[in-house]
Amino acid sequence: MNAVPPVHALMKTLTWLFVGTIAVLTMLGAVLTVIHSAGFVAAQMRFEALGGQCQYGKVGNYVWFNEHYDHQLDMTSGCGLIAISKVSEGAGRMHLGWRLAYVDMGAARTNAVFPMLDPEQPFHPSGANCDPATWQGCIGRGIGVQTARGISAGVVAEFDVWRARLGAELGIFAYEGIWRVTVQPEPPSNFAGYSTEWRGPQATPFLGATARYGYGLLMMRAYSRIRAAEHGCVGCSGVAGKTAVQALIGLTFLF
Numbered sequence: 627m628n629a630v631p632p633v634h635a636l637m638k639t640l641t642w643l644f645v646g647t648i649a650v651l652t653m654l655g656a657v658l659t660v661i662h663s664a665g666f667v668a669a670q671m672r673f674e675a676l677g678g679q680c681q682y683g684k685v686g687n688y689v690w691f692n693e694h695y696d697h698q699l700d701m702t703s704g705c706g707l708i709a710i711s712k713v714s715e716g717a718g719r720m721h722l723g724w725r726l727a728y729v730d731m732g733a734a735r736t737n738a739v740f741p742m743l744d745p746e747q748p749f750h751p752s753g754a755n756c757d758p759a760t761w762q763g764c765i766g767r768g769i770g771v772q773t774a775r776g777i778s779a780g781v782v783a784e785f786d787v788w789r790a791r792l793g794a795e796l797g798i799f800a801y802e803g804i805w806r807v808t809v810q811p812e813p814p815s816n817f818a819g820y821s822t823e824w825r826g827p828q829a830t831p832f833l834g835a836t837a838r839y840g841y842g843l844l845m846m847r848a849y850s851r852i853r854a855a856e857h858g859c860v861g862c863s864g865v866a867g868k869t870a871v872q873a874l875i876g877l878t879f880l881f
Contacts, residue, residue: 670712670880670881671710671711671712671880671881672710672711672712672713672878672879672880672881673709673710673878673879673880673881674707674708674709674710674711674725674727674843674876674877674878674879675706675707675708675709675876675877676706676707676708676709676843676845676874676875676876676877677704677705677706677874677875677876678704678705678706678845678872678873678874678875678876679702679703679704679705679872679873680702680703680704680705680731680732680870680871680872680873681701681702681870681871681872682701682702682703682731682734682772682852682865682866682870683701683852683866683867683868683869683870684699684701684734684865684866684867684868685863685864685865685866685867685868688740688744688747688748689863689865689867690736690738690740690768690770690807690864690865691736691738691739691740691768691865692738692739692740692741692747692750694750695738695739695740695750695765696738696739697736697737697738697739697740698736698737698738699734699735699736699738699865700734700735700736701734701865701866703731703732703733703734703735704732705729705730705731705732705872705874706730706874706876707727707728707729707730707778707845707872707874708727708728709725709726709727709728710725710726710727711723711724711725711726711782711878712724713782713784713793719785719786719787720783720784720785721783721784721785721786721791722781722782722783722784723781723782723784724779724780724781724782725778725779725780725782725795725797726777726778726779727777727778727779728775728776728777729774729775729776729777729778729799729801729872730773730775731773731774731775731801731849731852731870731872732773733771733772733773734771734772734773734864734865734866735770735771735772736768736769736770736771736772736807736865737767737768737769738767738768739765739766739767739768739812740765740766740768741764741765741766742761742764742765742766742809742817743760743761743762743764746762746763751763751764751765752765753765753811753812753813753815756811756815756816756817758815758816758817758818761817764811764815764817765811765812766809766810766811766812766819767809767810767811767812768807768808768809769807769808770805770806770807770808770864770865771805771806771807772803772804772805772806772854772864772865772866773803773804774801774802774803774804774828774852774870775801775802776799776800776801776802776828777799777800777801778797778798778799778800778832779797779798779800780795780796780797780798780832780834781795781796781797782794782795782836783795784836784838789839790837790838790839791837791838791839792835792836792837792838793834793835793836793837793838794833794834794835794836795832795833795834795835795836795847796831796832796833796834797831797832797834798829798830798831798832799829799830799831799832799849800827800828800829801827801828801829801830801852802825802826802827802828803825803826803828803852803853803854803855803863803864804823804824804825804854805823805824805825805854805855805862805863805864805865806821806822806823807821807822807823808820808821809821824854824855824862824863824864825854825855826854826855828851828852828853828855830849830850830851830852831849831850832847832848832849832850833847833848834846834847834848835847838878841877841878841879842875842876842877842878843875843876843877843878844874844875845872845873845874845875845876846871846872846873846874847871847872847874848869848870848871848872849869849870849871849872850869851867851868851869851870852866852867852868852869852870853866853867854866854867
């Protein structure tokens, strides 16, 4: 957790975003081709706005927290998405299409005490014999915030059930993960605190389910892995680095 993150060049991020955009457009083109060849008639575009709760999956003990010490992990956050979708109207009860969305996963927050040196995590030092020069025997309190925001693209299949329409979705979420943390000595000692940040472009598959009735829309999603970054250092992924789930409610309009 005390590694120094590498510097990310702007050109690298722009290149990744360009490649991701091409991949998203290719996916949408393939979906439209399938719909056209299957003989479906395209429906009107839909605008969707939803808000609700996201649950990040924490990496585990010894990654920015230690269960032996005081730790507060708030892995649940308000979150939301804004989307456009287009679903065909076929002859039967099944409808195919796509959804493109801007997704904000909200923020996971931590306030936790842990040993400053990773090899000392299992031995639970008290901080009384802290060596400021090497951090040996030292403990610190880290206050961190982790976020994930980006674009999702997915294929959609919907089915008419009574007066409602149930749907399933499979897609890719391309996002920027960010982990910011400030670490101070605990209890106060001579070693200097610090603040750092890791960030990086990420992509993860997701599965979703929807239920629509009139203008109302319910949505559930499970993202395979939400993290900040991975650059070969311990803790770069942040406190979150596993499956994340999203439960949303909102409105949908034709345009």
